[in-house]
Amino acid sequence: MSAHCQLTGTKPGFGNAISHSHRRTPRRFDPNIQRRRYWVPSEGRYVRLTLSAKAIKTIDSIGIEAAVARIRARGGKV
Numbered sequence: 001m002s003a004h005c006q007l008t009g010t011k012p013g014f015g016n017a018i019s020h021s022h023r024r025t026p027r028r029f030d031p032n033i034q035r036r037r038y039w040v041p042s043e044g045r046y047v048r049l050t051l052s053a054k055a056i057k058t059i060d061s062i063g064i065e066a067a068v069a070r071i072r073a074r075g076g077k078v
Contacts, residue, residue: 003030006076007055007067038064047078 004011010031016024032053037046042065049071051059059067068078 005052005055006049006071010052
């Protein structure tokens with residue numbers, strides 16, 4: 001599963017893990033990605049989206065119709 005959010009576009013961040021001896025090694029900060037299925041009444045079907053936890057909260061507040069419109073405006077496929 002790709003670690004990016006379809007709604008917010010959140011992707012992994014990169015940085016360094018710093019040990020107790022202050023030795024730096026590369027690491028990756030992954031977003032909290034979940035796969036969710038939503039019913040879209042205007043299309044009469046379910047859509048399965050790959051979303052971050054923040055995007056799930058956004059859909060709860062703005063609704064699935066507005067969220068699907070935002071995804072399509074970004075050029076995403078739903």
